[in-house]
Amino acid sequence: MANVGDNASTRLEDVLLIPQSISDINWEEIDLKTSFLNKTLSLPIIINAITGGTKRAARINAKLAKIAKNYNIPMAVGSQTIAIEIPELADTFTIARQENPAGVIIANISAFTKSDSMLKAIDMIEADAIQIHFNIPQELAMLEGDRNFKGVIKNVRELVDNSPVPVIAKEVGFGFSKEAIELLYNAGVRFFDISGAGGTNFIAIEDARQGMFAGSFNSWGIPTAWSLVEALSLEIPICVISSGGIRTALDITKSLALGANYVGMANWFLQLVLNNTDEEVANKLDNLIYCLKASLLMCGAKNIFELQKKPVIILGQTKDYLQARGIDTSLWSARN
Ligand SMILES: Cc1cc2nc3c(=O)[nH]c(=O)nc-3n(C[C@H](O)[C@H](O)[C@H](O)COP(=O)(O)O)c2cc1C
Incomplete structure (x- = not known):
């Protein structure tokens, strides 16, 4: 292996669920509900941070917010820095709240x-x-990107101390290591969106633009x-969102079976709203939900809680990597 994440894959292909021929479950019993921030959600799926700041972005945020409302799932808006600097652009973000007044919206x-500013x-x-x-790698891949990353943990501690709402530490496609999570945990963070490699790749995107790397x-x-x-593996009381390259129901099921509380999907939702009519959007989402329920039933689980009690086998490069990191995966069973 030349590099971590060499083959630009989520490596979820190394994670095996155990198919159960005997599944004493009626389809009607399958329940994908979960709760997030004390609100009941219909699905363990978050529309992850994508956009804001332009007229086109506002239209995308409006479409995403309608999905979030119709399917009762959370939605994160894209980075709001631009609207803090130029307040006239705030409505490209506030549209998400207007469309979904009672929903879970994440800044x-x-x-x-x-x-x-937070x-x-x-x-x-x-x-x-x-x-x-x-997003250090993304900044370094940009000519105009930041170069000084000193003092971040002190700043995170201040953000956590001053925030009236939960703070979610989020990668953008390069994945958190356990060392990073521990540092952030010690700074008070309890929610983590690991956003690993294998999906949207901001180094490749920026490099195609400027060629820095x-x-x-x-x-x-x-x-x-x-x-x-x-x-x-840290066995600390944290909420973990699996994201980065989540594209299929099986990706979702594998993430949950490993122990994730939720999954986040950015590019999948972006392509969904960019390339489909409202009717097609509904059909594709309904199909995703159908496949998600099917995968639970085929694993012998009627809800996420039961799924997380099922054994998961970790093979191949993923097993080697985790072993080298001192993590025993011989029979991985989600945190329980
Ligand atoms: C067009 C686009 C814009 C994004 N903008 C942001 C952003 O402003 N803030 C952020 O935290 N992540 C941003 N992301 C990263 C996603 O939230 C996510 O972490 C990453 O894309 C990996 O997930 P994916 O493979 O499902 O796209 C963006 C992703 C895309 C595709």
């Missing part, structure tokens, strides 16, 4: 943002939680399956 800012981001959309994103870092990052297990 988004950089982990380096100061507390007063409070503006939260107020702007009456957020139920705030994602603080960590000349293509040499396209495989950088911790694949989603690896980062997820690293987080869960």
Whole structure:
């Protein structure tokens, strides 16, 4: 293996669920409900941070917010920094709240943002939680990107101390290591969106634009399956969101079976609203839900709680990597 995440995969293909021929379950009993921030959600899926700041972004946020409302799932908006700097752009984000007044809406800012700006981001959309994103590789792949990352843990501690809503530490596609999670946990963070490698790749995107890395870092990052297990192996009381390359019902089921509380999907939802009519959007989402229920039933589980009691086998590169990281995966069973 040349690099961590070499093959630009989530490595969820190394995670095996055990098919159960005997599943004493009626389809009608299958229940995908879960709760998040004391609200009941219909599905364990979060529309992850994507956009805001332009007219086109506002239209996308409006469509995403309608989905969030119709399917009773949370939605995170894209980074609000631009609207804090240029308040006239706030409506490209507030549209998400207008479309879904009672829903779970999550704000988004950089982990380096100061507390007063964080409070503006939260107020702007009456957020139920705030994602603080960590994106060093993306910044380094940009000519105009940040170069000074000193003092971030101190800043995170201040953000957590001053936030009226839960703070979610979020990667953007390079995955958190267990060391990073421990540092953030000690700074007071209890919610983690691991956003691993294998999906949207911001090094590749920025490199295609400016060539700072000349293509040499396209495989950088911790694949989603690896980062997820690293987080869960810590056995600390945290809520973990699996994201980065989540595209299918099986990706979702595997993440939940490993022990994730929720999954986040960004590009899947973006492509969904960009390329489909409202009717097609509904059909594709209904099909995703159908496949999710089918996968639970085929595993012999009628809800997420039961799924997380099922054994999961971890093989291949993922097993090797996790073993090298001191994590025993011989018979991985989600946190219980
Ligand atoms: C077009 C686009 C814009 C994004 N903008 C943000 C952002 O503003 N803030 C953030 O935290 N993550 C942002 N992300 C990252 C996603 O939330 C997610 O972590 C990452 O794309 C991996 O998930 P995916 O493979 O499902 O896309 C963006 C992703 C996409 C595709």
